[in-house]
Structures are given as C-alpha cells and as structure tokens.
C-alpha cells in the first residue's frame with residue numbers, strides 16, 4: 474500500500490487533476506500512508522480518479538482513528554476542503570458529497586412467464602410432484618436429473634422445430650454457447666451415451682425438472698414449467714409404450730380424473746413414413762415433414778402445403794399424406810396402408826395391450842397426432858381434455874434414433890413429458906384441486922421468558938421422536954399462540970409453565986377436542 478500510495482501521488486496524470494494545495498497534502502500523506510486501508514484507496518481511485526484522496530475517508534477508517542498522525546491528516550484534509558470551497562462541509566473538488574444512491578424500486582413481479590411459489594402454491598406443487606414420484610415408484614422407475622443449463626448444441630436440430638426458436642440460450646463467460654433446457658429428453662440421451670456399456674438395459678428412468686421455453690403465453694403454457702418425464706430405454710416392443718400410458722392413466726386416476734375427462738390420441742409416425750416411402754421421399758426429410766405437419770392446427774392448410782412443397786414433397790405425396798392424416802380409425806388405416814406394415818401392426822398391438830392393462834376407454838386412434846419434435850420414430854401419443862378447452866396435457870412417443878444424432882449407438886427408447894401447468898388448470902376445471910393447508914403436529918410455547926430454554930428442550934425431544942414442532946420463539950400472549958396454532962393446523966398445544974416445569978411436567982391441549990392434561994415432558998410421544 475505504501476508503494477501504491479506513493480505511486481499514485483507521483484503519477485503526473487493524477488497530479489494534473491489535483492489543485493496544488495491538494496498535491497502538497499498528498500506529499501505530506503506519504504509519511505503515514507502505512508496506516509491507510511488499501512482497499513479504500515484503490516476503490517476510490519477506480520471509481521473516480523479526480524476524487525481519489527478525499528475518498529480515502531480517513532475519519533471513517535477505524536484503523537485511522539487510533540493513529541494520531543492519520544487524524545492529523547484528516548484535519549488537514551478537512552481544512553483543505555473548507556479552504557477550497559470557501560463553504561466548509563464535505564463538498565468540493567477534493568471532498569465531494571458522498572454518493573448516496575437513491576433506493577432502486579424494483580419490479581416485485583417475477584419475470585414474465587415465470588412463477589414464484591409462496592407456501593400455498595408450493596404445497597400444491599409438492600403434492601403434484603409427490604404424485605408424479607409415487608406413480609413412477611409404483612411402476613419401478615428410478616429418479617434421475619440433469620443440469621438445467623446444457624450445451625446449446627444438444628437442442629439444435631435441423632428440422633425447423635418451434636422449440637429451437639424458443640430457446641433461452643446465451644454465451645457464458647467462457648465463450649461457450651449454453652441454453653436453459655427446454656425439455657429433458659436430449660439430456661437423458663446424453664447421459665445414456667456418457668454411461669455407455671456400464672448401464673444395464675432396460676433403463677426405466679423418471680425425472681421431474683424445470684424446463685424453459687420462450688413461449689407465447691396461453692392458458693397452461695408458460696416460459697418456465699416443470700415436466701414429469703418417464704422413459705424406457707432398451708425395449709423395442711410396444712409393451713413399453715403401453716406401460717408408459719398405463720402409468721399416466723394411474724396418475725390421472727389418483728387425482729380423481731376419469732376417462733370421461735381425459736383421453737389419449739395415439740398414432741404412429743410410421744404411418745407417415747409408409748406414405749413417404751411410397752413416393753420415394755428421402756429418409757432425411759422425415760423429421761422435417763413431421764414438424765411441418767404438426768403445425769396443421771396452428772397455421773392455414775395452404776401454408777402447410779407450401780411448406781411441404783418447399784421441403785421437396787410432390788403434390789401427389791402431399792395429397793396422400795393429408796388424406797391419411799384425417800383417418801380416425803385403425804380399420805380405415807388398415808384399408809389404406811394394408812396390414813403388412815409395422816405401423817398398423819404396432820398400433821393394433823398397443824390397443825390390444827390397453828385392453829389387458831384396463832385402459833381401453835382412455836385411448837383412441839387419431840392419425841393427425843404427429844408431435845412437434847423431430848426425433849420421434851414410432852408410436853406417438855398426447856393426453857387431451859375431452860372438453861377441448863386446454864392445450865395438450867402430456868405427450869410422448871418412441872425415439873429409437875435420437876442417440877445416434879449425438880454420435881452414440883442407437884438404443885430403442887420411448888417416453889413422455891407431462892407438464893405441471895395444464896394439469897392444474899384441468900383440476901381447477903373439474904373442481905379436483907386438493908385442500909392443502911400447512912400441517913405442523915405440535916406448537917410448543919413457554920409461558921414465561923425464562924422458560925424459553927425449557928420449551929426448546931421439549932421441542933428437541935419431540936423432533937427426535939419424529940414429531941414436527943413449531944416452537945414459539947418470542948414471548949407472546951396465549952391468544953396469539955392459539956391463533957397461530959389454528960393457522961398452522963397444529964394438533965397439540967404444549968405449554969411450558971413454571972409450576973409444571975418445576976415438577977418436570979408440561980401442559981398438553983389437544984386442539985381438536987379441547988382435552989387437556991399434564992404429562993412428564995420426556996414422556997411426550
């Protein structure tokens with residue numbers, strides 16, 4: 474610091490800024506510069522060179538208060554200031570007024586499309602996630618997670634998907650292109666490739682994670698949402714899709730949603746593939762064609778046709794594609810495509826399995842379901858509300874070739890994503906939202922300030938026995954304690970009072986019945 478201070482003082486450019494009297498003072502500062510706080514000095518210089526010395530703020534530095542030489546310097550500076558300004562105080566070239574930043578009023582809302590989760594919303598979210606997790610457990614799936622921030626390249630596919638334009642992506646401080654994940658499937662594929670042969674197939678993985686998409690906001694569509702995903706890796710048979718749909722049906726049933734509220738539209742991308750093959754459309758156009766067709770409900774048919782045509786699909790092929798897409802029954806599909814192809818065979822198998830699982834009434838064939846992500850290769854499905862008020866509740870399908878697009882060996886895979894937003898809208902519609910109130914088993918309170926330690930011991934004993942306790946941390950009147958007990962839905966009120974405590978006892982009140990008794994504090998269960 475000594476060297477640093479001297480350097481500053483001798484620096485010609487700095488001296489040029491200072492008045493002669495200030496320069497003289499600077500020289501006189503050299504002899505006690507050891508007492509200065511280096512961080513004050515350099516910070517002042519960085520902020521505003523012109524004010525370097527006054528912002529040393531000697532009088533505010535505790536180290537300088539103890540030094541007679543430094544307080545002398547402070548006096549010198551202060552007299553210099555009053556001389557320079559003629560008016561005293563802390564203003565002037567060498568002693569500007571302290572920069573008082575006006576408190577910045579911030580927008581207290583979260584960024585558009587994102588949510589806070591105050592306790593009442595968090596209770597609903599936790600309840601939903603517990604159901605996601607419980608259903609996944611019932612089906613024998615293991616939980617996984619991946620980083621919310623991934624390499625941007627993981628989400629860049631060439632098929633012109635909407636999801637790519639919705640990417641929250643940026644360059645990090647190491648000049649790497651990164652993105653907030655818009656979905657979980659590419660991360661899953663990355664992890665499967667990374668783990669390689671160490672994994673024993675099939676994998677049954679589930680995840681509940683936050684995803685980010687810069688979406689146009691509509692009911693049930695946000696810029697940030699949580700997705701429950703279940704994926705089966707390593708099973709080529711349709712049994713995997715049947716099992717996945719069964720898990721979603723199980724979830725709906727747990728929540729009180731029935732087959733008359735919700736259904737699944739099911740199709741297979743192999744339907745389109747078979748049509749395109751008839752017209753010798755190259756395989757590499759397949760993903761792109763699917764992404765265009767998925768927009769059918771969003772943009773006019775003329776635009777769909779012109780996009781398909783620009784992608785190199787002949788007019789005849791387009792006509793046939795559109796005809797097939799309007800089919801709503803498997804028997805009609807079989808009439809068009811014949812029974813020999815995989816598409817019809819797999820779909821028939823799925824419907825037969827649905828009968829065995831017991832959810833036939835939930836599913837229907839609908840060739841128009843294609844899905845907007847390029848990587849699906851086989852059966853695809855979407856959950857929808859039968860009133861038609863909401864966007865897709867969930868969606869998934871088979872993606873047997875995703876791993877090779879990342880340089881890995883292909884492994885058959887299928888899965889689904891289920892968002893946390895549309896389902897809440899549906900539960901509201903159906904009046905099925907659960908009543909979730911805070912739940913703490915005990916409220917413990919001392920009746921006397923001196924007994925707060927005793928109340929803490931009681932709380933500790935109960936917590937060690939697995940009981941939840943809201944310990945009243947201040948000296949509060951009983952009326953307040955009762956009010957709080959009601960707010961947190963406590964079952965028991967435990968009061969630690971002087972006369973009872975002297976006998977090793979506490980008072981217990983069962984709040985639902987009003988029953989009251991005394992008990993030895995260490996016998997509380």
Ligand code: HAM
Pocket residue numbers: 655656657658686688693694695696697698700702703704846865866867868869870887888889890891892893894895
């Ligand atoms: P997805 O259809 O893009 O598929 O999203 C799946 C579900 O996530 C949707 O059905 C919806 O419930 C929810 N979701 C998507 N975007 C939003 C949004 N902006 N706001 C609220 N909810 C949203 C996928 O993401 C695939 N990766 C699913 C998958 C997993 N396929 C195989 N495995």
